[in-house]
Amino acid sequence: MSGQFQTSNNAMHIAHLSIPAALNSLRTSVDGLSPIEAEKRLREYGHNRIEEVKSDPQWRRLLREFTHFFAVILWVAAALAIFAETRSPGEGMWQLGLAILAVILINGAFSYWQEYRAERAISALRNLLPSQVKVIRDGELLTLAAELLVPGDIVLLEEGDNVPADCRLIEASGIRVNTATITGESLPKARTADGEAAIGAAASDASNLLLAGTALVSGQGRAIVFATGMRTEFGKIAHLTQTAGKSVSHLQLEIARLSKLVAVFATGLGLIFFLVGTLIGLPFWTNLMFAIGIIVANVPEGLLPTVTLSLAMATQRMAKRNALIRHLPAVETLGSTTVICSDKTGTLTQNRMTVQQVFFENTLCNANEHHLGGAAASLLRNAQYCHNLKQGLRNGMASWLGDPMEVALLSFARKVQDFGEAPLLSEIPFDSQRRRMSVVVEHEGQHWLYCKGAPEAVLPLCTRTGQDGSTALDETSRQHIGEAQERMADQGLRVLAFAYRPLQEQESPAERELIFSGLIGLHDPPRPEVPEAIARCQSAGIKVIMVTGDHPHTALAIAREIGLVTGDRPLIVAGESLRKMTTAQLQIALDNPEALFTRVTAEQKMLVVQALKNKGEIVAVTGDGVNDAPALKTAHIGIAMGVCGTDVAKEAADMILLDDNFASIVNAIEEGRAVFENIRKFLTYILTSNIPEIVPYLAFVLFKIPLPLTVIQILAVDLGTDMLPALALGAERPDPALMREPPRPRDQRLLSWSLVARSYLWLGALQAGIAMSAYFFVLYLGGWHYGQTLGKTDPQYLQATTACLAAIVIAQMVNVFMCRHPRLSALSFSLRQNHLLLLGLGVELSLILLIVYTPLGNRIFGTLAFPPAVWPVIFLLALGFWVLEELRKFVLRVCAESPRQ
Secondary structure (H helix, E strand, O other), rough: OOOOOOOOHHHHHHHHHHHHHHHHOOOOOOOOOOHHHHHHHHHHHHHOOOOOOOOOOHHHHHHHHOOHHHHHHHHHHHHHHHHHHHOOOOOOOHHHHHHHHHHHHHHHHHHHHHHHHHOHHHHHHHHHOOOOEEEEEEEEEEEEHHHHOOOOOOOEEOOOOOOOOOEEEEEEEEEEEEEEHHHOOOEEEEEEEOOOOOOOOOOOOOOOOOOOOOOOEEEEEEEEEEOOOHHHHHHHHHHHHHHOOOOOOOHHHHHHHHHHHHHHHHHHHHHHHHHHHHOOOOHHHHHHHHHHHHHHOOOOOHHHHHHHHHHHHHHHHHHHOOOEEEEOOHHHHHHHHOEEEOOOOOOOOOOOEEEEEEEEEOEEEEEOOOOHHHOOOOHHHHHHHOOOOEEEEEEEEEEEEEHHHHHHHHHHHHOOOOOOOOOOOEEEEEOOOOOOOEEEEOOOOEEEEEEEEOOOHHHHHHEEEEOOEEOOHHHHHHHHHHHHHHHHHHOOOEEEEEEEEEEOOOOOOOOOOEEEEEEEEEEOOOOHHHHHHHHHHHHHEEEEEEEEOOOHHHHHHHHHOOOOOOOOOOEEEEEHHHHHHHHHHHHHOOOOEHHHHHHHOOHEEEEHHHHHHHHHOOOEEOOOHHHHHHOOOOOOEEEEEEOOOOOOHHHHHHHOOOOOHHHHHHHHHHHHHHHHHHHHHHHHHHHHHHHHHHHHHHHHHOOOOOOOOOOOHHHHHHHHHHHHHHHHOOOOOOOOHHHOOOOOOOOOOOOOHHHHHHHHHHHHHHHHHHHHHHHHHHHHHOOOOOOOOOOOOOOHHHHHHHHHHHHHHHHHHHHEEEEEEOOHHHOOOHHHHHHHHHHHEEEHHHHHHHHOOOOHHHHOOOOOOOOEEEEEEEHHHHHHHHHHHHHHHHHHHHHHHHHHH
């Protein structure tokens, strides 16, 4: 940035300057810049637009989806299969190679599409800046493209305009600005040309600044541009949004780890059997082909599509529970969440203010009492007229549009006693310094000034009280008002004071010598589902931290009401205090079991998330504004509001709450926990069939028997009969006990040693015994004897391999019930809980019958129908398989319960 004049990235510097000094610091005037100077500055500072941070080109991102470690394993397996086909045609290797290539291409394309959809936050940010703007240059009013603005330009803004750059007001009339995109606060802020900025305050709090990306709710004015493009406060948020690193999910890490284990195991086993074959004298090429067969048989080709489809199905279940998942890995990550950083308004509360209590004439009463009409007339009239709501359409119906608090006050007053319409003559808008607002209306031929605001801002202006204003407001009355205010505040109500005064015909409105009319306590009620959801989080070991832009007292009151805070000394950290904390101090503060963060900015919210991640927590964060986007991207799980959230927040998030309800987050976490368990279930199921696929090769090499199972028949199991039952396991409903357990340890493995032992050494070994028994039974039925060779097309050999394949499939049909739970009996689960399971079993049985009994199935898979007498043997063996597994589970349950007795 040039030193010719002070454009100042430091917005607060220019906020403290007078208007002439501000103009001078930017070397401009009220007539604007000359075209030549504007062109010069455009070359120096660049265009006023949100720039994309340079990232990898799309072709490289696409290539990455086909070159990660598991994809490389599949590429190698496909290459080995195709190579084996060239050396030994007719073994079905080419079909296996093509099938593996299809798996790689489909999964790679799907993953790339998911990532591509996730990288659109920057386009949503750009939409918040206007395309055209009114500018004064050389004293002439021009309409220019907003991206041509430069520091020193004079812009004209009016109601409804989006602010195109960071500006310092030099003229203002009734300006109120929605700063939600920067601060997250929905309440419009007043802005004036002669406003002041507190020392050390944030730029968003300076009452004489307009920041890019905000919008004028009312008023009009002129302003000097002092920062453009990525130098604006909005640009900083855009930069944070793009550069905030997205966490790699636990599932992605586990799949990568599983890939390495599979690669080492498959390659190691292939090499071992190649050496064994060499030692026992097998020909080199025959030995190599069977080593390749061993390697390919140990690569679970169906794992990636099964995981992907299982996650996709989980997203559908979550959508039915009002949680829309944008990134598939987020499904599983939700289940390991240990901390939720939640907004308050609209998420924990209904964002629907209601009047709870009123105080007038030294009387505190509930809002639903019937005698309010006459006695509280002045207070009700005050509440009815003191607002800046506008009538419009919502959901096709006429309604009041604006601040929910003012809607509540107006509705309450009209319900008790409607005083009719009164034209609005002028307004003194609310701002954070004055903490009050006033309007002037004409009612029954009289001009009235009505004021409302924080009691400490309104009461000092009042001198009288009573219905007609005839009673002096003495110290005793003020004490009664203070006591009533405290009683309301103790109940978590937001308390507003109301006052009024009649005006003469030509009298200028002034907030002085007001008549106090009363207090009103409003409540933004918590969503009815939230207390139970908070309790479920606590029983599930999930910590909930409120992170809000609201006042600390309001946040604490709501936190107590919903059960988030129950102790006497919760941690309450305001944004200003957070800004001064070191990283270590913040992490130590987060050890407090009950924590609230209030008045936080976008960067501060992200700091909280980063501190929690540094502590080893799995963090889910809610947000609705542009200012929340960096925190949403930084968190393990970013959760945007679907009803009130901005497009930028939605694009940066992993999940969108369709109903903005905290309870839906907890439901989604329950589904996420179920996903991890379900993936382990179908991983057990898929890995089990590896052993009966490997043992036939071992028996062939070691015992020199005809090969019991061909490669194409292995493919029939891995990418055929096993797929739908595995998906059915991925669709299991959450176990109610899941939300009564703490989050799983961060280092808990998807593929644990216990899972491997159960799959390979127990279930897989039993299945291998069933498959080999069926194979030899068919051979002996046909009179085969040990040492006899059989040709590849010999009917007896084809029937035997078909029986081996059928036995594996039937055993897997039984195994799918075994895998529904590692300890509980299969009989404790109803089939009606999972309709996909019945469909999977039906498809699996249909496929094996087609493979065994149809000419097409025989030709593709090298099969032939075996004698009907073999089926009862297979079914009896499968029944024995089920009995043995049920006995194992029974012993586990007895051992688990015995210490308690």
